[in-house]
Amino acid sequence: MTSPKLSRTAPSTVTATTIVSSQLSVQTPGAGFTDLTAEVATFVREAGAREGLVTLFIRHTSASLTIQENADPSVLDDLMTALSRAAPENAGWSHDTEGPDDMPAHIKTMLTATSLQVPVLDGELTLGTWQAIYLIEHRARPHRREVVLQFVGAAG
Amino acid sequence: MTSPKLSRTAPSTVTATTIVSSQLSVQTPGAGFTDLTAEVATFVREAGAREGLVTLFIRHTSASLTIQENADPSVLDDLMTALSRAAPENAGWSHDTEGPDDMPAHIKTMLTATSLQVPVLDGELTLGTWQAIYLIEHRARPHRREVVLQFVGAAG
Amino acid sequence: MTSPKLSRTAPSTVTATTIVSSQLSVQTPGAGFTDLTAEVATFVREAGAREGLVTLFIRHTSASLTIQENADPSVLDDLMTALSRAAPENAGWSHDTEGPDDMPAHIKTMLTATSLQVPVLDGELTLGTWQAIYLIEHRARPHRREVVLQFVGAAG
Numbered sequence: 001m002t003s004p005k006l007s008r009t010a011p012s013t014v015t016a017t018t019i020v021s022s023q024l025s026v027q028t029p030g031a032g033f034t035d036l037t038a039e040v041a042t043f044v045r046e047a048g049a050r051e052g053l054v055t056l057f058i059r060h061t062s063a064s065l066t067i068q069e070n071a072d073p074s075v076l077d078d079l080m081t082a083l084s085r086a087a088p089e090n091a092g093w094s095h096d097t098e099g100p101d102d103m104p105a106h107i108k109t110m111l112t113a114t115s116l117q118v119p120v121l122d123g124e125l126t127l128g129t130w131q132a133i134y135l136i137e138h139r140a141r142p143h144r145r146e147v148v149l150q151f152v153g154a155a156g
Numbered sequence: 157m158t159s160p161k162l163s164r165t166a167p168s169t170v171t172a173t174t175i176v177s178s179q180l181s182v183q184t185p186g187a188g189f190t191d192l193t194a195e196v197a198t199f200v201r202e203a204g205a206r207e208g209l210v211t212l213f214i215r216h217t218s219a220s221l222t223i224q225e226n227a228d229p230s231v232l233d234d235l236m237t238a239l240s241r242a243a244p245e246n247a248g249w250s251h252d253t254e255g256p257d258d259m260p261a262h263i264k265t266m267l268t269a270t271s272l273q274v275p276v277l278d279g280e281l282t283l284g285t286w287q288a289i290y291l292i293e294h295r296a297r298p299h300r301r302e303v304v305l306q307f308v309g310a311a312g
Numbered sequence: 313m314t315s316p317k318l319s320r321t322a323p324s325t326v327t328a329t330t331i332v333s334s335q336l337s338v339q340t341p342g343a344g345f346t347d348l349t350a351e352v353a354t355f356v357r358e359a360g361a362r363e364g365l366v367t368l369f370i371r372h373t374s375a376s377l378t379i380q381e382n383a384d385p386s387v388l389d390d391l392m393t394a395l396s397r398a399a400p401e402n403a404g405w406s407h408d409t410e411g412p413d414d415m416p417a418h419i420k421t422m423l424t425a426t427s428l429q430v431p432v433l434d435g436e437l438t439l440g441t442w443q444a445i446y447l448i449e450h451r452a453r454p455h456r457r458e459v460v461l462q463f464v465g466a467a468g
Contacts, residue, residue: 005339006351011332011359013467019207019309020167021277027161039162047167051331053367053464055209057275059284061225067426068418069373074407075418082399082419087238095230106224106231107238114223114287115273117427119369119462121333126460128371131426148282150275152209152308152464153331155169175363175465176323177433183317195318203323211365213431215440217381243394251386262380262387263394270379270443271429304438306431308365308464311325 012051018155020047024147028063028137031101033076036147037132040118041125043149049120052153056116056133059146062105063137064112070132083108083138105138112136120153168207174311176203180303184219184293187257189232192303193288196274197281199305205276208309212272212289215302218261219293220268226288239264239294261294268292276309324363330467332359336459340375340449343413345388348459349444352430353437355461361432364465368428368445371458374417375449376424382444395420395450417450424448432465 022043026034036056044054058065069075087107089100096103116133119126127133137143178199182190192212200210214221225231243263245256252259272289275282283289291301334355338346348368356366370377381387399419401412408415428445431438439445447457 005341005346006336006348008336008351008355008461009334011334011355013330013332013359017173017329018169020169021207021275022165022167024162024164029161034161036162039164043164043167047169051333053462055273055275057273057282059282059287061223061284061286066422067373068422072407072409075415078405078407078415079419079422081405082422086242086398093234093237095228095234097228103231103234107235110222110224110235110238111267111423113269113425117273117367117369117429119333119367119460121460126369126371128373128458130373131371146284148275148277149164150209173329174325176325177363177431178321178323180318180320185317190317192318195320199320199323203325211429211431213429213438215438215443217379217440217442242398249390249393251384251390253384259387259390263391266378266380266391266394267423269425273429302440304431304433305320306365 014051014154020151022149024149026135026145028143028145030142031137031140033134033136035132036135040133044120044125047151048155049151050123050154052120052151054118054120055150057148058114061109062139063145064109064114065116066112066134066136067131068134069130071130101140108138170207170310176307178305180305182291182301184299184301186298187293187296189290189292191288192291196289200276200281203307204311205307206279206310208276208307210274210276211306213304214270217265218295219301220265220270221272222268222290222292223287224290225286227286257296264294326363326466332463334461336461338447338457340455340457342454343449343452345446345448347444348447352445356432356437359463360467361463362435362466364432364463366430366432367462369460370426373421374451375457376421376426377428378424378446378448379443380446381442383442413452420450
């Protein structure tokens with residue numbers, strides 16, 4: 001069944017009857033990363049989530065979500081640099097009425113994630129050791145951003 | 157618990173027992189965006205969805221999904237430009253037997269989304285004011301594209 | 313309701329009560345694609361999944377997931393080329409203590425997917441004819457990577 005380079009645990013099955021939703025409001029400091037991991041973990045605890053799926057959905061088109069390294073802050077700096085190289089300001093965009101940072105912000109949103117999922121097992125997010133969940137603000141100025149959190153699965 | 161820059165509503169909990177699925181067929185006009193938002197909203201209404209998660213999944217590797225601004229059409233033009241700069245034609249690709257637009261189409265698909273999720277609360281998609289759900293056709297010629305819609309949650 | 317260019321099947325509804333989870337371990341050969349499709353299909357079969365959603369989540373920030381063409385291997389070569397052009401080595405990254413391939417690996421992960429969903433209908437993944445589910449190793453050397461598989465829906 002499984003090739004030598006793959007191995008998989010036996011499937012575990014539970015009954016799922018619960019959906020828990022919450023809306024998160026995040027004040028960003030302007031362009032950069034805001035770590036949402038602790039807040040999502042708190043949501044999972046409050047929800048009594050045992051096994052299932054947590055979804056994050058950001059309700060904006062100039063800010064986005066990503067799961068990235070939580071250790072060396074220079075990684076986040078370089079990620080911003082990479083996004084700015086992929087979507088530079090003043091690169092001949094036709095949409096420029098909202099400022100030079102607006103169209104690059106839409107492009108950076110398209111290249112990253114608007115919705116993200118993290119499975120929950122044994123009541124814990126299954127994030128890897130080096131993973132954190134980030135909101136990325138792509139506009140230069142601070143903004144208030146809304147993120148919907150939703151757990152679907154077994155709880156209680 | 158919550159840092160000053162974060163605030164979150166108390167979790168709301170419901171019982172979820174329903175999955176509703178539908179297959180959407182979209183005739184694209186060639187390269188560009190097709191707005192699926194109204195059709196997904198109709199699906200949510202027909203499904204009687206109250207609280208849960210809508211998934212969109214596109215069954216192709218040269219067309220993709222994104223959630224982007226619904227107001228100024230020049231944003232969509234610039235998004236196409238940005239994708240074409242990231243994946244230009246005639247850039248030394250080894251896969252060229254299906255035409256110069258084919259390999260760029262695969263790259264553009266990889267850089268955007270094949271699956272997307274939007275939470276439903278109080279019977280409504282939680283899209284932000286400026287968000288629309290788009291299918292992006294990356295091939296030059298028109299194509300018929302299939303998108304699976306699926307709601308998981310509380311309905312009826 | 314539906315515009316001429318859109319058509320959609322009537323929604324089908326089932327009762328969903330099951331979550332099935334499994335952890336997949338993948339030994340990668342170094343930078344490149346590993347096809348997970350057969351393993352995910354086996355998981356769907358073992359889970360008795362009939363209708364619902366399969367989620368894949370990779371627990372790393374220098375390897376990622378994508379759904380791409382399963383036919384011509386030159387497509388995968390070109391996808392690697394496109395990612396290396398978007399995130400070249402030795403491009404002035406400030407994070408360089410883990411080797412020249414590390415920061416590009418984080419960028420490539422950000423530009424592709426950490427979580428992916430594929431709906432299941434009639435007991436089968438709804439992948440299109442040309443779609444395969446791949447893990448992409450972005451580091452130069454082989455690594456052991458962990459992927460969480462989770463089905464939410466109707467089973468048995």
